[in-house]
Amino acid sequence: MTELSKTFDPAELEQRWYAHWETNGLFRPDRPGAEPWTIVNPPPNVTGSLHIGHALDNTLQDILARHARLQGKDALWVVGTDHAGIATQMVVERQMASAQQKRTDFTREEFVAKVWEWKEESGGEITQQLRRLGCSMDWANERFTMDEGFSKAVLKVFVDLHNEGLLYRDKRLVNWDPGLGTAISDLEVETREIKGSFWHLRYPLTDGSGFIEVATTRPETMLADMAVAVNAADERYTHLVGKQIKLPITGRLIPIVTDDHADPELGSGAVKITPGHDFNDFEVGKRAGIAANAMLNMLDAKAQVVQVSDGLIPAELLGLTTAEARKAVVARLKAEGFLIAHTDKDGVEHDAEPRTIQTPYGDRSGVVIEPWLTDQWYVDAATLAKPAIEAVRSGAIQIVPKTWEKTFFNWMENIQPWCVSRQLWWGHRIPAWFAEDGSIYVALTEAEAQAQAGEGVALRQDSDVLDTWFSSALWPFATMGWPEETSPTLHSRYPNDVLISGFDILFFWDARMMMQGIHFMGDVPFKKLYLHGLVRAADGAKMSKSKGNVVNPLGLIDQYGADALRFFMAAMESQGRDIKMDEKRVEGYRNFATKLWNACRFAQSNGIVASTHMEAPAAELAVNKWIIAETIGCVQAVDLALADLRFDGAANAVYQFVWSRFCDWYLELIKPVFDGDEKGSIDPESKRVAGWVIDQILVLLHPFMPFITEELWHAMGPRENDLIVAKWPMADARSLDPAASKEIDWLIRLVSEIRAARTEVNIAPGTRMQMHVRDADAETLARLERQATVIARLARASVVQDAPGGGALQVVVDGATFVLPLEGVIDLAVERERLTKGIAAAAKERDALAGRLGNASFVERAKPEAVEKARADYAEKSAEAERLTAALERLG
Structure with missing residues (x-):
C-alpha cells in the first residue's frame, strides 16, 4: 500500500497513468471470447486542436468505453483523424506564403507531397490533446482518411455508386467560396447579420402597357434575370401571366410566369427570378422549364462579372466585383428611371430601404458565399435515404434523445442531391477521366478507364477531389478493413454499438453514415445514436473567437485536472440540452476529487485497505448494513442511467453517494472515539466494509474520473489488475437489510435536524x-x-x-x-x-x-x-x- 500525499496533484498522476495504460496496451481489445463492444470517434480534423466541444464529445465516448471494459466486454474505441481537405490545404498554403511561395508554383504532385510532409511533422496535435483528456482509444490502430486502405474504400464506393446510377455529374447551384475557389458544404457556411439595403425596381412590359415592380437585396443579379414570378392566385397579375418584360440595362426579354414561390402577401407579390444565382430561383427556373445548362451565369470563380451566353451584359460592367457591379447597376437604374425611391418616416426619399440581411460567409475564407451554377458530382441522396429512414422508424437505429427523430425525418424526407466534389488538390482525387468528345469514364484506375475508352482515346483525369464528408461517411466500416471481405474485425465489429455525436452534424455525418453503411454493408452502422448539445458560454451565448468567449479545455485541465473537467461534462450533459460553461462547477468537481482523496487518506491512517472480494462483506452493525445497501442502490442507479445514456444521472448518483452518504456520514459514523488522549480504533467489521465500499466507489467513478481512481485503487493495497480492467460491481440485493437502513436513515435525519436547529439559534x-x-x-x-x-x-x-x-x-x-x-x-x-x-x-x-x-x-x-x-x-x-x-x- 502506497501512502497518499497530503495534497492531491492531478498533473503528475495524469501523465504517469496515461503513459502506463497506453504502454501496456490496456486500450486495445484483447479479450478472446468476450462480447465485442465498439464505438468510433468522430474523426477530428488533422489540423485541429482540442476545443470544448471535443472535450464533451470524447468524454462521453470514453465513459462508455471504460464502462464496457469494466463490464468485461472486448471494448474497441476506433480513433483517427480526417484529412480535412480545405483546412489542411489552407494551412500548407499559408506556410508556403511565409516562404514567398504559392501552390501554383508547384505541380499538383509536388504540392500534395508537401501536404504529406506537413502531416507527418505537424499534423495530429489533437491526438496528443485527446490523451490529456484521458481518452482510452486504440492508438495502436489509429486511422487516417487518406491512408492507403481507407482511400481504397473511398474510391470503390465512388465507382460502385456511379455504376449503380446513384452518383452522377450534373449542373446545379452550389455554395461557392470565391476566396478558396471551391464549392463548400452548408456546415462551412457562416450566416452573419449585415446592414444592407432593399431596392425596389420597375421592370417595363414589352408591350408598353406599364411596369411590374420587384424588390431585391442584390440588384446586380438582375443582369442574369430570366423571369418574373407571380402567384397564380394573385388576381392583380392574372392578365400579365405569359407576357414579356424587357429588362433594363441588358434589354433581355423575359417572361412573367406563375409559381407558388411568389407570396402575394410579401412586397408587390412579384419576384425577379435569377436561376443561376439563387437556390430558390433555381428551383423556380426548373419548374418554368429552363434547363440548367441554359441558365445564365454572370460570375466567374472569383465572383467577378463575366459575359453571359446571350452576350447582353454591357462591356463596362465586365470584370467588376459584385460590390462594384451593385453600385454601377443601381446608378444606371436610377439614371434611366427604373429605381423606385423609398420614403422614410420623415418624408425623405432614399434610393433603397435599409434592411438587416442574413448574409452567408465562408467560415474559413471570410468572404461572401455565392450561389454559383457549375458542374459537380452528386450522390442520389434521396434514394439512399429511404433505408436509413426505415432503420430509424423500425428501431434498428435508436436516436437518443428521441425528440431528434422528427427533425431527422423531416430533413431526410426532403433531402436534396449531395454535392461531393471540391475544387482542391488535397483529398481523394475523383476517379473519373474525361475524353475530348465529352465522354466520362469512371474507374478505380486510369488503366481501367482507358480500357473503357479504347486505345488511342486521350483521357484527362478530373482535377477535383471528394468532399471530406463523403469519405468520413464510410468511417464505421472502412476503419474495420472493408472492402476486404475476409477482415475478421469487420464481421465482429459491424454494426458498432453506439455513436456519440453533436446534433449539429446529424445530417452532414451521422445520416450519411447510415446511408452508406446500409447500402454497402446491408446493415445499420450503429445501433444507437446519441446526440449531445453544444457547450455554450456562461451566459448561454454560442462560443466564437470573434466574441472572445471561447473556453480552452486544456487550460481548464491545467488548472483543475482532467478528471474535474470530465466530471463537469458528464454531470451537465442532460440528453441533448446545451451545456452552459461554468468554471466554478469545474472547480467544485476538483474539490470533489480532493474530498475522495482525503477520504482514502483517512482510510489508510485507520487501517482500512483494499477488499479481496467482489461481494459485500458480512455485516452485523446497522451502520455497515446501511452503507452496503446505499452502495448497492448507487450501483443500481448508475447502471440504469448508463443503460439509458443518462450521463448526468449516472454522474450525479455517484457524486451524491460519495460526498454525502460515504464521506459526510458513513466515515463520521464509524470514526474511532477519542477517550481522553487515547485514540480508539475502527472495529474490524467496519474496516472490511469500508474497504469494500471504497473499491466499489473507485470502479463506479472510474469511467468519469479515470486518473484519480486508478491512483487510489493502487494506493489502497496490492491488486491483481489495474482498475481500468477491473470488474464492474454487481447490484446484489441479497445483502439488503431494510430495518438497518431505516435506522441509520432515522439517525442521519435526527442528527441533521439537531445540527440545523442549533445553528439557527x-x-x-x-x-x-x-x-x-x-x-x-x-x-x-x-x-x-x-x-x-x-x-x-x-x-x-x-x-x-x-x-x-x-x-x-x-x-x-x-x-x-x-x-x-x-x-x-x-x-x-x-x-x-x-x-x-x-x-x-x-x-x-x-x-x-x-x-x-x-x-x-x-x-x-x-x-x-x-x-x-x-x-x-x-x-x-x-x-x-x-x-x-x-x-x-x-x-x-
Whole structure:
C-alpha cells in the first residue's frame, strides 16, 4: 500500500497513468471470447486542436468505453483523424506564403507531397490533446482518411455508386467560396447579420402597357434575370401571366410566369427570378422549364462579372466585383428611371430601404458565399435515404434523445442531391477521366478507364477531389478493413454499438453514415445514436473567437485536472440540452476529487485497505448494513442511467453517494472515539466494509474520473489488475437489510435536524447539551439506546430521562419530539429578538420582490436576466423567512 500525499496533484498522476495504460496496451481489445463492444470517434480534423466541444464529445465516448471494459466486454474505441481537405490545404498554403511561395508554383504532385510532409511533422496535435483528456482509444490502430486502405474504400464506393446510377455529374447551384475557389458544404457556411439595403425596381412590359415592380437585396443579379414570378392566385397579375418584360440595362426579354414561390402577401407579390444565382430561383427556373445548362451565369470563380451566353451584359460592367457591379447597376437604374425611391418616416426619399440581411460567409475564407451554377458530382441522396429512414422508424437505429427523430425525418424526407466534389488538390482525387468528345469514364484506375475508352482515346483525369464528408461517411466500416471481405474485425465489429455525436452534424455525418453503411454493408452502422448539445458560454451565448468567449479545455485541465473537467461534462450533459460553461462547477468537481482523496487518506491512517472480494462483506452493525445497501442502490442507479445514456444521472448518483452518504456520514459514523488522549480504533467489521465500499466507489467513478481512481485503487493495497480492467460491481440485493437502513436513515435525519436547529439559534458547534424525548414509540426508544454514543458525538446531545424545564429547542422526527434545554446555553430573550427582526427583514424584502414580480410592466420590459434574478431573490428571501420562523417556533 502506497501512502497518499497530503495534497492531491492531478498533473503528475495524469501523465504517469496515461503513459502506463497506453504502454501496456490496456486500450486495445484483447479479450478472446468476450462480447465485442465498439464505438468510433468522430474523426477530428488533422489540423485541429482540442476545443470544448471535443472535450464533451470524447468524454462521453470514453465513459462508455471504460464502462464496457469494466463490464468485461472486448471494448474497441476506433480513433483517427480526417484529412480535412480545405483546412489542411489552407494551412500548407499559408506556410508556403511565409516562404514567398504559392501552390501554383508547384505541380499538383509536388504540392500534395508537401501536404504529406506537413502531416507527418505537424499534423495530429489533437491526438496528443485527446490523451490529456484521458481518452482510452486504440492508438495502436489509429486511422487516417487518406491512408492507403481507407482511400481504397473511398474510391470503390465512388465507382460502385456511379455504376449503380446513384452518383452522377450534373449542373446545379452550389455554395461557392470565391476566396478558396471551391464549392463548400452548408456546415462551412457562416450566416452573419449585415446592414444592407432593399431596392425596389420597375421592370417595363414589352408591350408598353406599364411596369411590374420587384424588390431585391442584390440588384446586380438582375443582369442574369430570366423571369418574373407571380402567384397564380394573385388576381392583380392574372392578365400579365405569359407576357414579356424587357429588362433594363441588358434589354433581355423575359417572361412573367406563375409559381407558388411568389407570396402575394410579401412586397408587390412579384419576384425577379435569377436561376443561376439563387437556390430558390433555381428551383423556380426548373419548374418554368429552363434547363440548367441554359441558365445564365454572370460570375466567374472569383465572383467577378463575366459575359453571359446571350452576350447582353454591357462591356463596362465586365470584370467588376459584385460590390462594384451593385453600385454601377443601381446608378444606371436610377439614371434611366427604373429605381423606385423609398420614403422614410420623415418624408425623405432614399434610393433603397435599409434592411438587416442574413448574409452567408465562408467560415474559413471570410468572404461572401455565392450561389454559383457549375458542374459537380452528386450522390442520389434521396434514394439512399429511404433505408436509413426505415432503420430509424423500425428501431434498428435508436436516436437518443428521441425528440431528434422528427427533425431527422423531416430533413431526410426532403433531402436534396449531395454535392461531393471540391475544387482542391488535397483529398481523394475523383476517379473519373474525361475524353475530348465529352465522354466520362469512371474507374478505380486510369488503366481501367482507358480500357473503357479504347486505345488511342486521350483521357484527362478530373482535377477535383471528394468532399471530406463523403469519405468520413464510410468511417464505421472502412476503419474495420472493408472492402476486404475476409477482415475478421469487420464481421465482429459491424454494426458498432453506439455513436456519440453533436446534433449539429446529424445530417452532414451521422445520416450519411447510415446511408452508406446500409447500402454497402446491408446493415445499420450503429445501433444507437446519441446526440449531445453544444457547450455554450456562461451566459448561454454560442462560443466564437470573434466574441472572445471561447473556453480552452486544456487550460481548464491545467488548472483543475482532467478528471474535474470530465466530471463537469458528464454531470451537465442532460440528453441533448446545451451545456452552459461554468468554471466554478469545474472547480467544485476538483474539490470533489480532493474530498475522495482525503477520504482514502483517512482510510489508510485507520487501517482500512483494499477488499479481496467482489461481494459485500458480512455485516452485523446497522451502520455497515446501511452503507452496503446505499452502495448497492448507487450501483443500481448508475447502471440504469448508463443503460439509458443518462450521463448526468449516472454522474450525479455517484457524486451524491460519495460526498454525502460515504464521506459526510458513513466515515463520521464509524470514526474511532477519542477517550481522553487515547485514540480508539475502527472495529474490524467496519474496516472490511469500508474497504469494500471504497473499491466499489473507485470502479463506479472510474469511467468519469479515470486518473484519480486508478491512483487510489493502487494506493489502497496490492491488486491483481489495474482498475481500468477491473470488474464492474454487481447490484446484489441479497445483502439488503431494510430495518438497518431505516435506522441509520432515522439517525442521519435526527442528527441533521439537531445540527440545523442549533445553528439557527446560534449555539456554538462544540457546546454539549442534554436531550429529552417525548411521544417516542418503542422502536424510537430502542434506536436511541443503540445509537446514544453516536448521537452524543455527532449532535453533541446526550439523552436524559427527566424532562427539562424552561426554554428549550424542539425538533420533531417521525412523530417524536426531541427537546434540548437552553437554560444557560443561550440568552432566550436576545435570541427571540434576533429571530423576530430577521423574520421581519426577510419578509419585507420578500414582499417588495413579490410586488415587482407582480408588476406586468417589469416582467415584460425588464431584461430577462433581471427578471430571473428577482425570482431567485424572492425564493431566497421566502425560504429565509420560513427558516427563521421555524427556528423561533422551535424555541418553545
